[in-house]
Amino acid sequence: MLQELSIKNFAIIDTLQISFEQGMTVLTGETGxxxxxxxxAVGLLAGGRGSADFIRHGEDxxxxxxxxxxxxxSQLASLMEExxxxxxxxxxxxQRELSSSGKNVARVNGTIVTVSVLREIAAHLIDIHGQNEHQELMNPAKHLDLLDQFGxxxxxxxxxxxxxxYQIFIGVKQERDRLLLDEQQNIQRIDxxxxxxSEIEGANLQNDAxxxxxxxxxxxxxxxxxxxxxxxxLYNALEGEDGNGLDQIGVGLGAIERIESLSPTxxxxxxxxxEAYFQLQDVATTVRDEIDEMTYDEARLNEIEVRLELLKQLKRKYGSSxxxxxxxxxxxxxxxxxxxxKESYLEKLATRYEAAExxxxxxxxxxxxxxxxxxHxxxxxIQEQLKALYMEKATFYVVFEEEEVIHPDGLNAVEFYIAPNVGEPPKPLAKIASGGELSRMMLAMKAIFTQNQEITSIIFDEVDTGVSGRVAQAIANKIHLVSExxxxxxxTHLPQVAAIADNHFYIEKDVVEERTFTHVFKIVGKKRTNEVARMLAGTEITELSLAHAEELLDLAKK
Structure with missing residues (x-):
């Protein structure tokens, strides 16, 4: 769940910090x-497209x-480890940061990530649904994934x-397709x-050593x-003809030997x-042998350079080692x-292809x-959910494509259909025109799918548009069910939705010294009653609207 949201210099928001709780929270206020x-802002935090236009006027x-x-x-933990x-x-x-210079920085737990990684991680945390953004539900290509989530x-x-x-089948198919290239391409490939x-064989490669x-x-x-x-x-210093070091050490050794019996020191x-004397003698011998064996072979040096250049060229073409x-x-x-x-291999591939198919x-x-x-x-x-949303005459269908076509996820595409009224044929969900029906269908599905998904925060942005009366109350009940x-x-603009929420925030804007500021307040008690009454009555709050607001809030508690 979203615990804290901090927004700074975003559109008309100067500075805003909100603490959220579990359950259902509504945000209400005047239009604009x-x-x-x-x-x-939350959408941007979830990896949405950024723009310098989001930055508050006059800020960087x-x-x-x-x-x-x-x-x-565990999926999210694995993703973050990855x-x-x-x-x-x-x-x-x-965290998301946009600057007027065009700089766009995304962070997860302080680690800088790409926006695509931020979006991938946020997908496990936030699901944003707007009144015209039913995304997966309105995209037939996503219906199979939604069905599988219910599995x-x-x-x-x-x-x-x-x-x-499928991977085995595709691998064999690609091999076969390569062999079936036209003759000219095959000849060019053979060359x-x-x-x-020939080039690699001619190099007579050994190993990396x-x-x-x-x-x-x-x-x-x-x-x-x-x-x-x-x-x-070094050799002259140890055993040279003029004042070599070993002779001097030998003299010193003789001197100390003559007095060694006088003290343990x-x-x-x-x-x-x-010990040092004899070790240095060994060193001198080794150095002398090294000098005797040293030879300079310019031809060998050239030969090595040519060989190393060949290996370098081969690595540049065919591999790093x-x-x-x-x-x-x-x-x-x-x-x-x-x-x-080709013909012999094609026969073998045809057998493998047929078996895989x-x-x-x-x-x-x-x-x-x-x-x-x-x-089924x-x-x-879904039918049960629709009944609770006063769409008891609507019928929901999961339609499987009859034609079998090999796809990565199966042979048959899937699309959601609905017949909103008795006697009407089912139509694709994506083509339903009524905003109210869209809202209720989306909520019916969310009520089911949220039980199988692990997304911790779902945001509804005025998805209750186009409904009123008992349908509005049903939608309020369904949103609260999702929050469980x-x-x-x-x-929301619906008082029924506002009344049933566990937490209520009121958003207002004011103008100070010709600058607009947005403020958010958590409202309870009388202030909340007044806000629900305002949503019921409009600008002028009456005793009747206050009584109705209190009734709505009491019913919500029950």
């Missing part, structure tokens, strides 16, 4: 006070923050099994593959003079100097063999049968 602006940037209670969804975002088990902070674990297993087989195979050894050898040859000078200087010095180049070589060798022996259709039909059972249950539940499963924030 900024109710929908608050929802726009707008900042919106939302503190949410972390849902129990993007390297740290999180606490109880809270998650979303059970068995449906999930059937979908996974179908999708696995390219032959050249690449070869390059490391060549680089080391090149460094030794390229620095021959420096190395020789350094070794010679001298004995220790003798031992340490003696020798092993990757070898893997690529195996891949194109197989492809060349397939193209060169038969398996896919079998699983697709099994999946359709399961979905039809789930669709969904139709029944998810936190609901609702902008």
């Amino acid at each position: 006070a900024g109710k929908s602006i608050i929802i726009d 940037k707008t900042v919106i923050q939302g503190l949410f209670q972390m849902p129990e969804s 993007y390297g975002i740290s999180y606490e088990p109880d809270q998650i902070l979303l 059970d674990s068995e449906l999930g297993r059937l979908i996974a099994s179908y999708q696995d087989t 390219l593959l032959t050249f690449q195979i 070869e390059e490391e050894a060549l680089i080391e050898e090149r460094n030794l040859l390229a620095n021959y003079q420096r190395i020789l000078q350094g070794l010679t200087t 001298y004995q220790d010095l003798t031992k340490r100097i003696s 020798i092993e990757e180049i070898k893997d690529y070589y195996e891949k194109i060798s197989l492809e060349l063999d397939m193209i060169s022996n 038969i398996d896919l259709y079998a699983k697709g039909r099994q999946l359709k049968t399961k979905r039809q059972k789930i669709a 249950n969904l139709e029944t539940e 499963h998810s936190q609901v924030l609702c902008i």
Whole structure:
């Protein structure tokens, strides 16, 4: 759920901070006070498209923050781990910042993310529905996903099994399609593959250790003079003809040996100097051997440079390492063999393709049968919801496409249909014209789907437009039902909806020194009664409207 919302310099909002609670919260106020602006800000926080036009006039940037209670969804936790975002088990902070310079920054728990990542994470937290934005419900392409959300674990297993087989089928199909390219393309491909195979074979590649050894050898040859000078200087210092170090140490060792019996300290010095003396003798021998074995071979240096350049060119073309180049070589060798022996491979692929297709259709039909059972249950539940919304004569249908077409998620597309009145044929839900019917249909579905979805906050922006009377009360009851499963924030003009809410915020705007400011107040008691009365009566509040408002609030409590 959304716990805290902070908005700064957004449209006519200067600074705004609201604390929300669980259950159903309504936001009401005069037209133009900024109710929908608050929802726009939340939409931006959820990854909506940003624009410098959102920034309050005269300011450099707008900042919106939302503190949410972390849902129990393991999906969201996995998603945040995938993007390297740290999180606490109880809270998650979303932030969006737009500047007049065009800078657009999104953060999740302080970590900068792309807007697409913000949108992906926010989808687990916020679901915004406006009066003309029924999104998934009004988009036939989304109906199959909605139906599957109403399914059970068995449906999930059937979908996974179908999708696995679909991937196998598509893989075989792509192989077959590659072989069925026209002859000219095949000839061009053979020429390219032959050249690449020849180039890689001609390089006689070893392994990645070869390059490391060549680089080391090149460094030794390229620095021959420096190395020789350094070794010679060291050797002369140890055993040179003029004042070599070892002779001097030998003299000192003899001197300390003559007095070592006088003190344990001298004995220790003798031992340490003696060990160092013999170690330095070994060093001198090793250095002398190194000098004797050193040779400078310019031809070998050139040969190494040529080899390293060849490896560099091959890595630039075929892979970042020798092993990757070898893997690529195996891949194109197989492809060349397939193209060169196309007819033989096509026969094998035809057998594999047919087997995969038969398996896919079998699983697709099994999946359709399961979905039809789930669709029947969904139709029944939607009917019950519609009755409570005074659409008892309407009939809801889940229509399956008759023609079987292979899709990633099944063989049959699905679309929601409705017959609003007795005697009328079902029509696609997306083509229903009545705003009131759209509102009630959307609420009926939300009442069902929110029980299966893990979204923690649902926002309704004037979705109750176009209804009144007993239908308005039914919609109020249904919105409150949705709030039993998810936190609901609702902008409304219906007094019935305002009265049934658990929390009520009043939004107003005023003008100070020729600047407009929006303020939000939580209202209770008499103030809330007055606001419900205003929604009933309009500008002038009467004793009758106050009495009606009190009655509505009392009924809502019951």
